[in-house]
Amino acid sequence: MEKATVKALLEKYWQAETTVEEERALAAWFSDNPDADPELEPYRALFAYFDEESRISPGEDFEVRILQAITASQPLQPGEPLQPGQPLRPIRHFHGGLIAAAASVCILVIGLFLLRPEPPSPSAVVAKNAIVSTDTPAAALSVAVIKDTYNDPQQALTAIRHALLVASVHLNEGRKQITGK
Incomplete structure (x- = not known):
């Protein structure tokens, strides 16, 4: 590919108008031409980063670790790393606040509707x-x-x-x- 074609494809890429094949061609061109024009050097680093990130995988035991964390019953303290086999339970900080809010609403309803003075005859x-x-x-x-x-x-x-x-x-x-x- 020529420099003008690469620039045109980059312009389409930044406008989100490229196809998957065109994006693959751009990535392949930047990986195959390490001595490309210095003007296009930042783009080569960007496509190299995308290539590296696409190779990252969560590992073979990822599903097992997730299921262990979901089915656990012990709370995990903030900042404490999750150990394999360690149970995890979410900490409920607002439980008491929700009860207090519900009680306030109940008292307000009782005060407004049930404890009204009788209308005069x-x-x-x-x-x-x-x-x-x-x-x-x-x-x-x-x-x-x-x-x-x-x-x-x-x-x-x-x-x-x-x-x-x-x-x-x-x-x-x-x-x-x-x-x-």
Whole structure:
């Protein structure tokens, strides 16, 4: 192969557009031409490294060592090398933390849903919000008597319109602050 062809294949290689055969041809060219152009010297070292790494194997007893490590029952301390036949058990650091988190969630659920105060009865709400006449005897307060604030319906309508206008003005001011318009 010529230098221009090698450069073109290298360019395709860095763009991840080469085929397996082209990559093998590049590796073979770099291994067969030790006196190649100094410009291509770093690439020769790279392909030599790939070749060396492809020859590394885990060994014949690799599967046995893995199975021994998986089926073991004794914990391996940090930094301690694994000896052949030594059992291995993972150390659980967060076991207590998970129990504490689950207990916290349970207490929160119980506090929110089971220990709620009972809602007041409807008559108590009416009695709280009602204007009770002063001439009502104390024994009759269990049934609230509601007295109107306004005697004239026009005054009541005017007061309602005023309250709605005030609420509308405040809502529009809030909308202006949010939208900026």
